[in-house]
Amino acid sequence: MYVLQVIINGILLGGVYAVLGLGMSLSLGIVKLTNLAHGEYIILGAYASMLLQAWLGIDPFLSLVISVPFLFFAGYLIQIFLVNRAMMSGSEPALLVTFGISVILKDAMLLVFGADARHIATDYSNITVDIAGLSIPLLNILLLLLSGVAILLLHLFMHKTYTGRAIRAVSDDREAASLSGISVGHTLAVACGIAAATAAVAGLCVGMKWTWYPSSGGHYLLIAFVIVVIGGLGNVAGTFIAGIVFGLMQVIGGASYGLLISYIFLIVILTLHPHEALIRFLDRMKSTDRQKTANGLSGSGFVTVKTQTEFKSEQKESSDAT
Amino acid sequence: MRHNPAPVKKRAVLYIVLFLVLLLAGITGFPGNNILRYGFRIFLYITIGEMWNLLSGYAGMTSLGQQAFIGLSGYSLALATTKYGLPFPLGFVSGLIISFAFAFVLSFLLLRIDGMYFAITTWVVAEALGTLFMSMTYVNRGAGMTITATPYPKIGVLYVMALILCALSLVTVVELLKSKLGLAVIAMKDDKQAAEATGVNVKRCRRIVYLIAAGFTALAGSLFFLNKGTIYPESGFDIGWTISMVFIVIIGGSGTVAGPIAGSVIYVLLSEFLAHYPGWSNIILGALAILMILFCPQGIVRLRRRIS
Incomplete structure (x- = not known):
């Protein structure tokens, strides 16, 4: 019974991990950009939700109404003014620019918010629900629902709207998309804005589930990499499954070695490509x-x-x- | 390539004289401890900057994980001197051997990939090492370790060691680039397939470059921590080491030997100045690096050449 409960919690947490990987999957798979600042976007999202809860007294889930657009515009502006320019001269300058942005954001958050550990607490944070003899935290269920909705919305957006189709067209062939009248720079920036907007959702999940510091970005960036690498680039369904696999890995590996296992897993997948062989x-x-x-x-x-x-x-x- | 032997010889004499003057300054301690401390840091940053430049600027292997070797060598030094009571030069040797061995084993994984995946993997390796050292009781977990040496080397001695290491690294890089291997490395960066087709053993070249960079970075790391006296997982495997290497090479000029030298001088002076504004230094360094990448990707060394 205990084992079953652990596995169910691992699957429920998979939703959170999937959202962590979602934005990275977009920027790596579609924009073809390794955005090293994505972890900082996530932490920024967590701070935004925390501040909105403290200032306006609203439910953290409601804070997304403000934090998602905020991060969208932040991601859009950073892409259009800084990264697009660097991407023109190659992938390595772009990588180093995002590295610089990551460093700047991290230290700026440290200056503004201090080095304290933060957590978003609510009245229902510690409620558990009993289903068929298993006690499951309500929060895990809510976060799974939230991540499911976010992933579904993104999927619909990418396939049913003009902008979504334009993003995919730019991803497939920049030149052809530009010839058919799509503004490539703007479209790439929108895609990066959406990736940053998913980081707002991920930040809320991180903030409600765990504690974070201004310097936690790197940690979540690496988790996002693991998810994307397991799930495949730009593949929304694969990201969700990868999140669940990773959630199970964390639960089974335990608190101290779960992270190390996932690092080693990532190194093996990146260098030896066992999944490609499969x-x-x-x-x-x-x-x-x-x-x-x-x-x-x-x-x-x-x-x-x-x-x-x-x-x-x-x-x-x-x-x-x- | 045709070159004129006379100016080269003259320049070599100039460099040797400069080295001897700097060495003499360290031995006599004439410039005072503060200047020597600046020199110590500049020489070490030149060393790790040149090595990152060799990897990223010449061989096209942008690494975000060179701090792995700094941490490993720092911990080797601490373990050798404090746990096993060895003198610190043996700690240097053990750090060098461990870093070489680690780099050699790792190279079998890393050389299978390139571009951004190489960058990410090197970073993950360094993070994994940091996490591992955080949870290993052998190295006191997060509590860190101290480095013992009797008598503890004075700043003059540290300065001379850093100067010699820096000179060695510069000579190595210059000689390497002149050699057949160096030409192969540059050819490999421009076009891997073409280089391979003309008979360059790309894997062997990349491995040698990676090992050289690991070795010098490890020695510089030992010296850094011999000066500091203590090491923690967060300071040894700090991504900040890579930040400084990136800054030094980008500001100075990637793919030039003179670039990291100029970059190191600017970095050390600027970070000393920014120490008055705690918390701001990385923000300003990061912003400067981004501006350089966007508006002056050749770095200040080539900028000067363009003006003159």
Whole structure:
């Protein structure tokens, strides 16, 4: 029974970890930017919720109405004025600029808020719910719901709105997107703004679940990396599953060694690519299956409406072939 | 490349004279302890800056985790002198050996990746080491360790050691870049595939560069902590070491030998000045570095060349 309870808590916390990875997944997968300041965005979100709760006396969940737009604009402005310029000269200058932003934000928060540990407490922080003999913290359930809603909203935004489609088009092929009238700089900045806005949600989760310091950003940045690397870049569903896997890993690894395990896990995945080997293996299985069942069905006839990016990539392929 | 031998020889004489003057200043203690302390820090920052520059500016291996070697060598020094009662030079040697061994093993993982993944992985390795040292009773966990030496070396001795280390690192970098290996390293940064196609063993080159950088960074780390006297996981594996390396190389000029020298002098003087405004130093250094990357990516060394 105890084991089951631990596992359920791990899964519930998975939602929080998924939100931590969400923004990183956007910036790495879609903007192709390693944003080393993402951890500081998360901590900034936590401080924003804490201050709004203290000043206005509102529920921390309500504070998102203000902290999400605030971080969106912060992320947008930083991207459009600083990072976009550096991205033009390569990925390493951009990496170093975000590193600089991370250092600046960290020390600025230290100056403004002091080095004390902070926590967002509410009346319902310590309530547990009994379901079928298991006692589950209400907070974990609420945070899972919140992260589910955030992930769903982001998914809908990316697939159903013009801006979302523009972001994905820019991610696929910058040149083609620009040729079809999308402002690349603005779109990238919007994507980074959204990544920062998810950090506001993540910050609230971090603040309500754990305590944080101005210097905690690096810690959450690395967790975000682990989630993204497990879940795959720009893949929303994968991020959610990765969050749950990571949550279970933390619960099983315990407080002191859970983090070390996840670091080692990240190093192994980044350097040895076991997951890619697995994907290749699965692909090979799939392609042999396909060869057995279907032949001659591939190619034209199925895709009736081509987006410009698809068209361009096909052209590229055909020119490569000739 | 054709070059004129006479000016090179003249310049070499100039450098040797400069080295001897600086050495003499340290031995006699003539400039006073404050100046020597500045010199000590400048020489060490030149060393770690040159090494980061070798990695990032020449070999295209931007690392955010060189503090791993500073922490490892600092802890080796503390363990050797305090736990095992060895004299501090043996602590230096043990730090060097441990860092080399760690870098060698790590290189098998790190050389499989490049670009931002290399940067992230090196950082994660350093963070993992910091977390590990935080929870290991062998190194007193978060309580830190002291470094003992009798008699404790005076600032003059530290200065001379830092000067020699700095000169060695500069000679190593210059000679390396002139050698066949150095040309291969530069070719590798410009175009990895083309370099590989013309017969450069990219993995071997990258490993050698990584090991050299690890070794010199470790020695500089030992000297830093010999001066400080205590080491904690947060100070040894501090990301701040990387911040200073990035700043020094970006300000001075990435991919030049003179860049980190200029960058170190500016860094040490600026951080000394900013010590009057506690909490602001990293903010200002970070802002300066960002401005340099955006508006003057070549650094001040090439800026001067462009004006003249």
